Amino acid sequence: MRAALVTRSSDVAALIAEATDHSCGAVSVFLGTVRNVHEGKAVTGIEYQAYDAMAVRELQAILGRAHERFETGHIVVEHRLGFLGLGEVSVAIVAAHPHRQRAMDATRYAIEEIKKTVPIWKLEHYADGTREWVDPTRASIVIEPSPVAEVVG
Amino acid sequence: MAGEVPVKALLFASYADAYGSTEVPLLLVAGSTVGDAVAAVRAKVPTAIPARPLVALNERYAKYDEHLSPGDEIALIPPVAGG
Numbered sequence: 001m002r003a004a005l006v007t008r009s010s011d012v013a014a015l016i017a018e019a020t021d022h023s024c025g026a027v028s029v030f031l032g033t034v035r036n037v038h039e040g041k042a043v044t045g046i047e048y049q050a051y052d053a054m055a056v057r058e059l060q061a062i063l064g065r066a067h068e069r070f071e072t073g074h075i076v077v078e079h080r081l082g083f084l085g086l087g088e089v090s091v092a093i094v095a096a097h098p099h100r101q102r103a104m105d106a107t108r109y110a111i112e113e114i115k116k117t118v119p120i121w122k123l124e125h126y127a128d129g130t131r132e133w134v135d136p137t138r139a140s141i142v143i144e145p146s147p148v149a150e151v152v153g
Numbered sequence: 154m155a156g157e158v159p160v161k162a163l164l165f166a167s168y169a170d171a172y173g174s175t176e177v178p179l180l181l182v183a184g185s186t187v188g189d190a191v192a193a194v195r196a197k198v199p200t201a202i203p204a205r206p207l208v209a210l211n212e213r214y215a216k217y218d219e220h221l222s223p224g225d226e227i228a229l230i231p232p233v234a235g236g
Binding site for chain 2: 032048049050051053054055057079090091111114115116117118119120121122123133134135136137138
């Protein structure tokens, strides 16, 4: 098991090689990537910041719990910090297991837990030049389509 | 001075932007808790930080009633957004 914060692109092939050995019949990979829109606003990139020491500690704790739950120590996670452009990988999680279900469950568990507990924040940069810290606890702004008047001919 | 507890408070993301720095040195009275430290930081930037933000003590999530020791590091944790 290994958890790290990184400031360069994750090498997914290397992570797969690191997580796997010949006892594993399944490898599950989750990649989080930078999307071009958030709540209707065009996004040009995201800047990630962390409370580094605590974030690594929390990531390691998540891998420890995943190990217990899914009986696999074959799990590696890297979370990127700094500015990332569209499409870049912000988080890479690789879990391997003799069988597919637990490999997939482990990656799913890890990303869901990362979003809940790891002290990492993202500053979205928008196409209009503004920036905003993302707050997942804030209610999303739901943009309702305008009612369309029925045209009676 | 005896009876005072120097503590370092760390701020991140929107909290740090609002305060203008990532670090707030605090000098609290003996017996102070995590909650007292949060209140002392909020007194400096009351509108930017909610009444009960998540808080860490020495890199672990902490409760507000935990007591502080000299040299402790607390961190006010804005809503996390990793992934």
